[in-house]
Structures are given as C-alpha cells and as structure tokens.
Amino acid sequence: MTEIDRSGDHTPVPADWTYAPAPESRDVVKLRERYGLFVGGKWIEPSETYETISPATEETLAVVGQASAADVDSAVTAAREAFANGWSSLPGSERAKYMFRIARILQERAREFAVLESLNGGKPIKESRDVDLPLAAAHFFYYAGWADKLEYAFPNRRPKPVGVAGQIIPWNFPLLMLAWKIAPALACGNTVVLKPAETTPLTALLFCDVLRQAELPAGVVNIVTGDGRTGAALVEHEGVDKIAFTGSTDVGKAIQRRLAGSGKKLTLELGGKAANIVFDDCALDQAVEGIINGIYFNQGHVCCAGSRLFAQESIYEPLVDKLKRRLETLRVGDPLDKNTDVGAINSAMQLEKIQELVESGRAEGADIYQPPCRLPEKGYWFAPTVFTNVAQSYRIAQEEIFGPVLSVLTFRTPDEAVEKANNTPYGLSAGVWTEKGSRILWMAQQLRAGVVWANTYNRFDPTSPFGGYKESGFGREGGLHGLEPYLRFDE
Numbered sequence: 001m002t003e004i005d006r007s008g009d010h011t012p013v014p015a016d017w018t019y020a021p022a023p024e025s026r027d028v029v030k031l032r033e034r035y036g037l038f039v040g041g042k043w044i045e046p047s048e049t050y051e052t053i054s055p056a057t058e059e060t061l062a063v064v065g066q067a068s069a070a071d072v073d074s075a076v077t078a079a080r081e082a083f084a085n086g087w088s089s090l091p092g093s094e095r096a097k098y099m100f101r102i103a104r105i106l107q108e109r110a111r112e113f114a115v116l117e118s119l120n121g122g123k124p125i126k127e128s129r130d131v132d133l134p135l136a137a138a139h140f141f142y143y144a145g146w147a148d149k150l151e152y153a154f155p156n157r158r159p160k161p162v163g164v165a166g167q168i169i170p171w172n173f174p175l176l177m178l179a180w181k182i183a184p185a186l187a188c189g190n191t192v193v194l195k196p197a198e199t200t201p202l203t204a205l206l207f208c209d210v211l212r213q214a215e216l217p218a219g220v221v222n223i224v225t226g227d228g229r230t231g232a233a234l235v236e237h238e239g240v241d242k243i244a245f246t247g248s249t250d251v252g253k254a255i256q257r258r259l260a261g262s263g264k265k266l267t268l269e270l271g272g273k274a275a276n277i278v279f280d281d282c283a284l285d286q287a288v289e290g291i292i293n294g295i296y297f298n299q300g301h302v303c304c305a306g307s308r309l310f311a312q313e314s315i316y317e318p319l320v321d322k323l324k325r326r327l328e329t330l331r332v333g334d335p336l337d338k339n340t341d342v343g344a345i346n347s348a349m350q351l352e353k354i355q356e357l358v359e360s361g362r363a364e365g366a367d368i369y370q371p372p373c374r375l376p377e378k379g380y381w382f383a384p385t386v387f388t389n390v391a392q393s394y395r396i397a398q399e400e401i402f403g404p405v406l407s408v409l410t411f412r413t414p415d416e417a418v419e420k421a422n423n424t425p426y427g428l429s430a431g432v433w434t435e436k437g438s439r440i441l442w443m444a445q446q447l448r449a450g451v452v453w454a455n456t457y458n459r460f461d462p463t464s465p466f467g468g469y470k471e472s473g474f475g476r477e478g479g480l481h482g483l484e485p486y487l488r489f490d491e
C-alpha cells in the first residue's frame with residue numbers, strides 16, 4: 001500500500017505514487033472440478049478428459065472432456081432432432097424471445113463471465129469486462145431482432161434455415177466468438193454443435209448454464225469440448241449442413257479441402273497481418289493510442305491486429321519516439337488486476353510461436369525494443385515489443401505472430417502505402433490515420449481488406465459485417481451479411 005505523507009500542514013497526500021494492485025475477486029466464479037459435454041440439454045460423460053489451466057499461473061482450473069467422434073455424433077443427432085422437432089418451425093418471434101433472454105442473462109452474469117474469461121484465457125479483466133462481455137450480449141440482442149424479420153431482410157427470397165451448424169472457434173475471444181457463431185444461427189432457425197478451443201473451454205461450458213436458465217429447448221445448442229480431433233470429427237460428420245470456422249489459415253485450408261464437393265456450406269474467418277497506416281497530417285497522439293490498441297489489445301491475440309505499422313517517413317521519428325514512451329506505461333501482469341493492460345499469453349504453444357518469430361526478426365536484422373518490465377515467474381508472458389528497421393521480406397512483416405509484437409515499416413506516398421499494405425497473403429483489416437476525409441475514402445477503396453478503420457482501431461459492432469479477403473477467409477459475420485451463411489434460399 002502507498003504510504004500517506006502526513007507531515008507539514010497540508011492535506012495528507014500519498015508519499016509516492018507507486019502502484020497498488022487492484023485485483024478483481026475470483027469468488028464470483030464457482031468452478032466445478034469436472035465438466036462433461038453438453039448434449040441434448042444434458043451433461044454427458046466424455047470417454048477421454050484433459051485439464052484446462054490458467055495461463056497466468058499454470059494452475060489447473062478444471063477437468064474437461066475430449067469429445068470423441070462418437071460424442072460428436074451424439075451431439076449432431078441431438079441437434080438434428082431439435083431442428084426437426086420444433087425449433088426450425090417455431091415462429092421467429094418465439095425464437096427471438098429465447099435469444100433476448102440469453103442476452104439479458106449474459107448481462108446479468110457479466111462479472112462472473114468476465115472473471116472466468118480472464119482466468120482461463122489470460123486476457124486483462126478490463127478487456128473481458130468492457131469488450132468481450134458487452135459485445136457478446138450485444139450480438140444476441142442484435143440477432144434476436146432479426147429472427148422475426150428474415151422475410152424483410154431478404155425480400156422475395158424465402159429464407160429458410162440450413163439445418164445443423166457445426167461451429168469451431170478459437171481461444172482469443174472465447175465467449176465473444178461463441179456469440180458471433182450461435183446468435184445468427186439461432187436467429188435463422190438452425191440448431192448448433194459448437195466446439196470451443198482446447199485452451200479456453202470454460203466460458204462456453206458456463207454458457208450451457210445460461211441456456212438452461214433461458215429454457216432454450218434441449219438440443220438446440222450443444223457444446224462439445226476437445227482439440228483439433230474433435231473439430232475434425234465435426235467437420236466430417238455427414239449430418240452437419242454448415243461449418244463455420246474461425247482459426248488458423250492452415251486449418252481453414254484443410255477444412256475447405258475436406259468439404260470440397262460435399263455440398264456443405266462453409267465460412268472461414270482466418271488470420272491477418274493488418275496494416276495500420278499513419279499519414280503525416282494525422283492527430284499523432286491519437287494515432288499512437290490507436291497503434292497501441294491495435295497491437296497490444298488482448299496481447300495481440302487478435303486476427304485483425306494492426307501488426308504492421310506503416311509510418312509516413314516525414315513523421316517516422318516523432319511517431320516511434322512517442323510509441324516507445326507510451327509502451328513504457330503499459331502494465332503487464334495479473335489478468336485479474338483491473339489496471340493490467342497486457343495479460344498472459346494464452347498457452348505455452350503460442351508463447352513458443354511468438355518467441356520463434358521474434359527470434360527470426362532479430363536474426364534477419366530488425367531492431368528490437370522492449371520497455372523495461374518485470375514479468376511474473378509462473379505462467380506465460382511476453383513483453384510488449386516493437387521492431388523497427390523491418391524489411392517487407394522479413395518473416396515478422398509477413399507472418400501472423402498473434403502476439404504483442406509490432407513491426408514498423410515506412411512509406412512516402414499514398415500509392416506506396418497501398419502497395420505495401422496490400423503486399424500480404426491476408427486481407428482482413430486495415431487502419432488509416434489522416435485528417436483528410438477524401439484520403440480515407442480513397443484508401444478504403446484501394447486496400448484489399450474486409451474492414452478498414454479510419455482514425456480508430458479494433459472497433460466492433462454487431463451491426464457491422466466482419467470478414468476477410470484472400471487467405472483471411474470468406475463469408476461475413478455480423479450485420480445483415482452475417483445472416484446469409486445460415487440461410488438457404490431455394491424453392
């Protein structure tokens with residue numbers, strides 16, 4: 001605790017402003033020792049299990065199921081029955097009621113979910129509290145609103161549900177990705193089998209409790225935990241009509257190959273290597289905040305992270321100076337501390353990948369900067385990092401690092417910025433910082449990216465479609481566009 005200086009005749013003030021921790025209590029979360037698989041509204045025993053941990057402390061949080069192909073089959077069967085026995089023919093206004101309930105319960109239990117998300121995934125509590133949870137609830141609210149208006153959304157096209165949706169999600173935004181996937185599927189009258197990522201199953205398992213509270217009919221949503229094998233079993237299952245996947249480009253490609261010719265619908269939301277482009281006429285301090293948010297938000301475990309900074313040469317030096325100074329103020333540590341800016345790296349595997357890529361950056365000749373910061377001894381951590389003197393050919397400028405690592409490059413003219421920004425196999429997002437509205441519009445037209453942010457970064461809203469070009473995948477989530485993958489328009 002900070003000491004209070006009571007000497008002299010002035011009002012007592014703290015003697016120094018050393019940091020005092022502000023941890024959020026874990027008591028709000030009641031973990032079970034063991035979780036089964038949520039199938040047909042019941043918990044079923046998995047044949048195999050594994051332990052899920054907290055990446056900040058490496059402590060075991062719970063034992064969860066590793067669903068086998070047979071378990072996946074039970075889940076798909078339950079989803080098929082629920083689809084046929086009422087859910088798909090329920091009036092949209094009735095489906096909406098369940099979804100509004102789910103949204104409200106998420107809001108009511110937001111604190112519990114936020115703490116659990118930070119515990120299991122390592123992200124700062126202020127992010128799970130202020131971003132993941134409000135947005136997850138907002139997605140259910142938003143899509144609940146469409147459930148009885150599909151005929152108006154797609155006039156004269158007779159929208160119908162697709163059937164059973166198999167949904168595979170990653171570990172960077174576990175509950176939010178669940179909401180992105182489940183909300184539009186239910187709004188359109190589909191049933192769901194969802195597989196959370198292996199390192200972050202707990203909020204999806206807690207969500208089953210929300211489904212029961214909302215009295216959603218059994219089998220409409222089924223949750224099967226497990227690793228890639230479980231995901232593959234879901235992709236391969238004959239009874240699944242649509243696959244929605246968010247994750248790595250490699251797995252996305254494998255899924256696309258596997259489904260070719262099967263007639264199953266597919267959407268893929270894969271990686272990115274976004275350009276965050278800063279022109280010399282921008283509000284520089286605001287841009288620095290946007291750059292920091294763009295790459296250090298969620299430890300950089302963000303598919304649309306602004307991982308390549310393009311600075312116009314005329315402001316390169318002041319920009320990099322400001323950036324380094326700002327970096328020193330980032331607080332790295334306990335995800336449950338309300339002041340933490342950068343939490344734990346999600347897994348040992350991800351940490352290794354980051355370390356390997358950072359090593360390649362050094363070896364190829366880039367200059368590395370990391371602010372002085374003391375990292376906790378247990379758990380998985382990586383200091384916020386900036387690379388300058390980066391060539392476009394370096395791996396750190398080409399490959400998705402998915403960690404708190406920024407590569408700084410430069411440009412002189414808008415044309416050069418566009419050419420360099422588009423020089424990537426990905427095309428998920430981009431940022432543009434300039435005072436000129438006309439330049440923003442021109443850049444947005446030239447950039448091959450699904451989302452272009454102007455004078456802001458990492459802004460999300462359920463009404464706005466999100467998705468990629470090129471190796472970032474195809475299909476859109478969010479907005480009206482996000483309904484289409486869950487509908488068929490035949491007859």
Ligand code: NAI
Pocket residue numbers: 168169170171172195196197198226227228229230231232233235246247248249251252254255269270271272302303350353400401402
């Ligand atoms: P991943 O693509 O292996 O995992 C994503 C999800 O796919 C998980 O639920 C996983 O269990 C599942 N999965 C894995 N193999 C599968 C298969 N053969 N069939 C069906 N489902 C399968 O990603 P991973 O290994 O966790 O991370 C590797 C890299 O991928 C990261 O370093 C990052 O660069 C990128 N990534 C990108 C994400 C994004 O949001 N675009 C999210 C997660 C990872």
Ligand code: MG
Pocket residue numbers: 228248251
């Ligand atoms: Mg993988």
